[in-house]
Amino acid sequence: MSVTTVAAPMADTELDQLSIDTIRTLSIDAVQQAKSGHPGTPMALAPLVYTLWNRVMRFDPEDPLWPNRDRFVLSNGHASMLLWSVLHLTQTRAVNADYERLGQPSVSLEDIRRFRQLDSKAPGHPEYHWVSGVETTTGPLGQGVATSVGMAIAQKWLADRYNRPGFAIFDYDIYAVCGDGCLMEGVGAEAASLAGHLGLDNLCWIYDNNHITIEGNTSLAFTEDVATRFLAYGWNVLRVGDANDLDRIQLALGIFRETKGRPTFIILDSHIGYGSPHKHDTSAAHGEPLGEDEVRLTKRSYGWPEDQRFLVPDGVREHFAAGIGTRGAAARREWTTLFESYRVKYPDLAREIEQMQRRELPAGWDRDLPVFPADSKGIAGRDASGKVLNVLAQSVPWVLGGSADLGPSNKTTLTYPGAGSFQAGNRGGKMLHFGIREHAMAAIVNGLALSKLRAFGATFFIFSDYARPAIRLSTLMELPTIFVFTHDAMGDGEDGPTHQPVEHLASLRAIPGLVTLRPGDANEVVEAYRYVMQLRHQPAALVLSRQPLPTLDRRVYAPATGVARGAYVLADPPGGSPEVILIASGSELSLAVEAHEKLIAEGTRSRVVSMPSWEIFEQQPQDYRDSVLPPAVKARLAIEQASTFGWERYVGRAGHVIGMRTFGASAPLKALQEKFGFKPERIVTSARELLGRQ
Numbered sequence: 123m124s125v126t127t128v129a130a131p132m133a134d135t136e137l138d139q140l141s142i143d144t145i146r147t148l149s150i151d152a153v154q155q156a157k158s159g160h161p162g163t164p165m166a167l168a169p170l171v172y173t174l175w176n177r178v179m180r181f182d183p184e185d186p187l188w189p190n191r192d193r194f195v196l197s198n199g200h201a202s203m204l205l206w207s208v209l210h211l212t213q214t215r216a217v218n219a220d221y222e223r224l225g226q227p228s229v230s231l232e233d234i235r236r237f238r239q240l241d242s243k244a245p246g247h248p249e250y251h252w253v254s255g256v257e258t259t260t261g262p263l264g265q266g267v268a269t270s271v272g273m274a275i276a277q278k279w280l281a282d283r284y285n286r287p288g289f290a291i292f293d294y295d296i297y298a299v300c301g302d303g304c305l306m307e308g309v310g311a312e313a314a315s316l317a318g319h320l321g322l323d324n325l326c327w328i329y330d331n332n333h334i335t336i337e338g339n340t341s342l343a344f345t346e347d348v349a350t351r352f353l354a355y356g357w358n359v360l361r362v363g364d365a366n367d368l369d370r371i372q373l374a375l376g377i378f379r380e381t382k383g384r385p386t387f388i389i390l391d392s393h394i395g396y397g398s399p400h401k402h403d404t405s406a407a408h409g410e411p412l413g414e415d416e417v418r419l420t421k422r423s424y425g426w427p428e429d430q431r432f433l434v435p436d437g438v439r440e441h442f443a444a445g446i447g448t449r450g451a452a453a454r455r456e457w458t459t460l461f462e463s464y465r466v467k468y469p470d471l472a473r474e475i476e477q478m479q480r481r482e483l484p485a486g487w488d489r490d491l492p493v494f495p496a497d498s499k500g501i502a503g504r505d506a507s508g509k510v511l512n513v514l515a516q517s518v519p520w521v522l523g524g525s526a527d528l529g530p531s532n533k534t535t536l537t538y539p540g541a542g543s544f545q546a547g548n549r550g551g552k553m554l555h556f557g558i559r560e561h562a563m564a565a566i567v568n569g570l571a572l573s574k575l576r577a578f579g580a581t582f583f584i585f586s587d588y589a590r591p592a593i594r595l596s597t598l599m600e601l602p603t604i605f606v607f608t609h610d611a612m613g614d615g616e617d618g619p620t621h622q623p624v625e626h627l628a629s630l631r632a633i634p635g636l637v638t639l640r641p642g643d644a645n646e647v648v649e650a651y652r653y654v655m656q657l658r659h660q661p662a663a664l665v666l667s668r669q670p671l672p673t674l675d676r677r678v679y680a681p682a683t684g685v686a687r688g689a690y691v692l693a694d695p696p697g698g699s700p701e702v703i704l705i706a707s708g709s710e711l712s713l714a715v716e717a718h719e720k721l722i723a724e725g726t727r728s729r730v731v732s733m734p735s736w737e738i739f740e741q742q743p744q745d746y747r748d749s750v751l752p753p754a755v756k757a758r759l760a761i762e763q764a765s766t767f768g769w770e771r772y773v774g775r776a777g778h779v780i781g782m783r784t785f786g787a788s789a790p791l792k793a794l795q796e797k798f799g800f801k802p803e804r805i806v807t808s809a810r811e812l813l814g815r816q
């Protein structure tokens with residue numbers, strides 16, 4: 123007679139602990155195997171992430187793009203193994219760039235074994251677009267929390283526009299986990315201040331209060347009262363004194379969900395490297411493998427088989443399936459049914475939501491874009507931009523944005539009736555007021571774009587430096603964000619060199635994938651926006667003049683639609699075949715045109731190439747590029763009121779650049795143009811010199 127022994131079913135608390143220790147040991151093993159990474163924080167935060175995902179979050183692992191899912195942001199991105207473990211254990215599915223579900227796991231156990239290796243879906247830091255289920259790229263501390271504020275603004279705006287009685291189409295929450303670093307960084311403070319002001323009660327930050335950063339204890343450099351700071355920002359501040367207390371964590375998250383009118387900040391007291399006998403509570407647990415011996419000792423302390431690596435015990439995946447899997451699937455099913463009846467009742471709104479999710483544009487979106495008549499006095503780039511933005515914000519319902527307190531100068535103010543300001547009491551407002559917080563603004567714009575809104579953020583071009591880390595992430599994430607930078611050069615003369623960009627164009631052009639556009643007249647501004655609006659996976663920076671620029675007569679010169687090719691032949695000598703090429707962007711375009719007319723009059727065969735965007739031009743086929751800049755024509759002159767850095771690639775060794783080699787100065791624009799040589803006469807002289815004529 124054979125006896126079948128049946129193991130007693132495991133109690134839920136045992137499964138909870140087993141799941142948590144699985145996250146811990148997967149993290150430990152992956153870092154040990156990679157010989158690099160950050161084990162200590164995943165060891166400490168496994169209970170938090172477990173509780174949040176398996177007990178609270180509304181997320182269906184079957185469809186990580188379900189629009190009403192709760193968002194999870196790991197702002198302390200170095201703890202990425204938390205995310206890889208939980209995406210693996212919940213069996214989250216992969217999706218592709220066309221938003222199709224692929225059926226395969228987002229993160230496989232093999233990926234985790236190959237943590238931090240080439241092509242692994244478990245890279246060093248969370249990477250949006252690379253791993254399904256990652257809501258935003260993190261790693262530069264502070265970016266994640268700041269981006270989460272954009273996500274929270276987006277949810278409020280979406281709910282206001284699309285929810286109807288009985289139809290809570292958008293009612294999701296945003297959770298962001300952060301460490302000491304995120305709270306030391308200025309961008310975190312900027313974003314927290316704005317979130318408090320806006321009363322974003324759909325936003326919950328959980329602060330890993332472990333008193334440890336890389337150099338040691340936070341007593342070295344971070345001793346402020348964080349709780350009081352967040353109270354002062356207007357947040358609801360809670361404290362969970364033991365990071366291993368699942369019920370307390372769950373309770374705090376429950377209080378968050380019930381809190382109205384303000385965001386929630388949960389201070390979670392934790393121990394980095396929890397369970398490691400020698401590294402617990404030390405910075406040694408932060409950013410290096412525990413070491414083989416310590417791994418064993420740590421596993422022993424968890425009651426884990428010491429020699430097993432990458433172990434996922436029986437019952438753990440099932441436990442996640444029974445928790446988040448079941449809850450998430452039910453939530454998505456309910457939502458899908460709800461959306462079907464919503465579509466019947468509100469077909470237009472449903473269509474908008476679907477278009478927005480696919481990053482498409484509504485029919486006729488560009489019908490009302492202005493056409494500017496020729497005008498020698500002209501209009502400033504920023505003014506033309508303002509007119510365009512006011513059209514776009516009306517023709518594309520989900521276009522919204524604002525400025526870092528420079529709306530009246532950037533001309534980004536939305537002036538049409540009903541545009542409104544987004545505030546706690548007006549969630550449908552299309553105008554965002556970021557305050558003087560450029561860095562948070564750019565991160566928030568990223569959060570809005572991650573939520574599928576078409577968002578813009580504006581400031582003076584000089585202060586793009588203050589936003590640069592988030593612009594870089596925008597590009598890394600392939601988000602269609604729009605950055606509007608006005609006062610593009612020395613046009614604000616009297617403000618002086620602190621306000622005059624020099625190296626900024628070169629620095630933006632150096633970011634791989636970012637589209638930089640510096641249009642040369644009002645119609646080029648329109649065409650620049652037309653191009654940018656059609657981007658689905660690339661951010662753009664529009665660099666616009668403060669001062670009026672002549673609106674070129676397009677019956678005489680080539681149409682501004684050439685902007686869509688990055689650079690185009692604006693003017694040519696009669697019959698073509700130029701001997702010298704003048705290349706210009708922005709405010710220097712009309713100077714080049716003036717010089718060209720003089721050169722033609724004296725019998726010099728000059729061509730003017732308008733080059734608003736290097737990046738777009740580089741994407742054109744070689745024959746087009748050669749037709750604009752014929753290789754045989756070596757006499758080339760670039761004119762741009764910015765650093766000359768990089769122009770060699772277009773003017774060649776035989777060419778010349780009229781640009782900036784120093785900072786500017788404080789004086790009226792005319793005096794500066796004189797001093798720095800941005801005059802048609804200077805262009806004419808340089809062109810003659812290039813041709814060896816006096």
Ligand SMILES: Cc1ncc(C[n+]2csc(CCOP(=O)(O)OP(=O)(O)O)c2C)c(N)n1
Pocket residue numbers: 163198200201261262263264300301302303304307330332334335336394408
């Ligand atoms: C903007 C930025 N500066 C510096 C770093 C390098 N860095 C990574 S983690 C870290 C320490 C973070 O401390 P904390 O946030 O407390 O994380 P913990 O060690 O507690 O997990 C630093 C300085 C970074 N990733 N981003």
Ligand SMILES: [Mg+2]
Pocket residue numbers: 301302303330331332333334335
């Ligand atoms: Mg810390």
